[in-house]
Amino acid sequence: MQKRSLLLSHASQLLRLRGKTVPRRGASMRDLGIIEDGAVLIENGKIAAVGTTDELRAHAKRAEENDCRNKVVLPGFVDSHTHPVFATPRLIDFEKRIAGASYEEIAEVGGGIRSSIRGVRESSVEQLVQHVRAALHEMSAYGTTTVEAKSGYGLDLPSELKSLEAIQQAAKNWSGSLVSTLLAAHVVSPEHRENPDEYVRIVCDEIIPDTAGRGLKPTPHGRGGDIYGKPKGVPLQRTRLAEYVDVFCERGAFTPEQSVRILRAAVANGLKTRIHIGQLTHTALDLFAEFHPVSVDHLDHVTDADIAWLAKTDTVATLLPAANYFLGLSNFPPARKLIDSGVAVALATDYNPGTSPTTSMPFVLSVACTHLKMLPAEAITAATMNGACALNLQHRKGSLEVGKDADIAIFDAQDYREIPYWFGVNRCRKVFQNGKQI
Numbered sequence: 001m002q003k004r005s006l007l008l009s010h011a012s013q014l015l016r017l018r019g020k021t022v023p024r025r026g027a028s029m030r031d032l033g034i035i036e037d038g039a040v041l042i043e044n045g046k047i048a049a050v051g052t053t054d055e056l057r058a059h060a061k062r063a064e065e066n067d068c069r070n071k072v073v074l075p076g077f078v079d080s081h082t083h084p085v086f087a088t089p090r091l092i093d094f095e096k097r098i099a100g101a102s103y104e105e106i107a108e109v110g111g112g113i114r115s116s117i118r119g120v121r122e123s124s125v126e127q128l129v130q131h132v133r134a135a136l137h138e139m140s141a142y143g144t145t146t147v148e149a150k151s152g153y154g155l156d157l158p159s160e161l162k163s164l165e166a167i168q169q170a171a172k173n174w175s176g177s178l179v180s181t182l183l184a185a186h187v188v189s190p191e192h193r194e195n196p197d198e199y200v201r202i203v204c205d206e207i208i209p210d211t212a213g214r215g216l217k218p219t220p221h222g223r224g225g226d227i228y229g230k231p232k233g234v235p236l237q238r239t240r241l242a243e244y245v246d247v248f249c250e251r252g253a254f255t256p257e258q259s260v261r262i263l264r265a266a267v268a269n270g271l272k273t274r275i276h277i278g279q280l281t282h283t284a285l286d287l288f289a290e291f292h293p294v295s296v297d298h299l300d301h302v303t304d305a306d307i308a309w310l311a312k313t314d315t316v317a318t319l320l321p322a323a324n325y326f327l328g329l330s331n332f333p334p335a336r337k338l339i340d341s342g343v344a345v346a347l348a349t350d351y352n353p354g355t356s357p358t359t360s361m362p363f364v365l366s367v368a369c370t371h372l373k374m375l376p377a378e379a380i381t382a383a384t385m386n387g388a389c390a391l392n393l394q395h396r397k398g399s400l401e402v403g404k405d406a407d408i409a410i411f412d413a414q415d416y417r418e419i420p421y422w423f424g425v426n427r428c429r430k431v432f433q434n435g436k437q438i
């Protein structure tokens with residue numbers, strides 16, 4: 001079979017971000033490895049060569065050529081934190097919050113997370129697939145090629161499994177790469193508000209083991225059948241339903257002790273961990289050191305001790321400033337201090353119906369520059385290479401290097417700084433996901 005080769009040539013700037021397969025820290029976050037008049041050769045879904053246009057033309061004579069004059073070519077964004085499995089936007093929250101209503105007042109009039117839970121529980125898996133798929137297509141249009149997607153609006157075993165199944169089904173018709181996360185520990189389910197520890201027990205003893213066990217081996221009498229109405233006997237997928245367990249460790253969600261129990265169950269069941277932490281109040285990060293979380297996310301409230309701990313670990317600090325923006329907050333996570341202290345910082349959308357209804361990574365980059373005082377180069381590294389590290393995909397994603405997946409975004413710009421500069425508009429012109437142009 002003839003190899004299909006495509007040469008993207010004459011990029012004003014090609015951002016290579018090559019080098020290491022460890023998270024970028026400090027000054028290395030500003031090193032984008034820019035090649036002027038750059039080119040990249042794509043073969044069979046992978047990057048086959050990177051260099052200047054002259055260099056690559058020599059050994060890509062038979063490649064189809066795609067002229068990228070006046071364009072910036074960079075690795076596709078890795079959106080390492082999203083909640084796409086929901087049914088409807090939260091417009092009550094939006095409007096009431098503008099009018100100054102509290103979280104409790106919003107809940108009283110039918111808004112808040114409980115409305116999302118109701119929406120997911122009442123939706124069919126097909127309806128949820130539609131929503132996830134629409135979000136993935138929107139994300140692609142903004143240059144995103146890898147997405148982490150969480151459950152977390154079901155909060156009982158069937159609805160959490162339904163949410164993860166929706167993520168998995170949506171992924172099948174998407175050429176990008178998707179990583180799924182079980183977030184049954186988003187908040188305590190409405191049924192267990194009076195007894196949160198019982199919900200924690202259900203998460204640890206039922207939801208996590210059941211999720212972890214699914215898809216690991218072909219199951220001729222798949223238990224999935226009875227939940228989703230599939231005929232019994234249909235084998236479940238071999239791919240795992242979730243790779244990660246996440247927990248919202250926060251006042252009003254789960255205490256540090258409950259979070260430890262949940263993460264311990266995750267590790268015991270062979271799942272990797274990530275944590276929502278420090279969004280509203282401070283919790284010491286080293287309480288969770290034993291779990292080696294791949295990422296700790298939000299970090300609006302961190303201490304010097306947390307920062308010192310983070311700087312020593314490979315745990316990535318994922319900042320989600322679109323949530324601060326959308327909530328109208330004046331405080332933002334201390335990106336400058338984190339980066340200057342040697343912490344590996346990533347950026348993600350936190351796409352969700354309550355606090356961050358955006359699929360746009362370029363918008364997040366813009367907020368990171370204007371409000372977190374990240375330099376444009378740091379923001380791009382945070383959204384590509386460090387995002388890949390935040391999903392343990394640094395060997396395949398996050399940079400334009402030979403052998404990596406051909407995940408590439410092409411922006412209508414001559415300078416990479418234009419990507420966060422032009423905010424609220426979409427200048428992404430082309431995207432390749434695993435070599436496929438979408």
Ligand SMILES: [Zn+2]
Nearest residue numbers: 081083276350
């Ligand atoms: Zn989140």
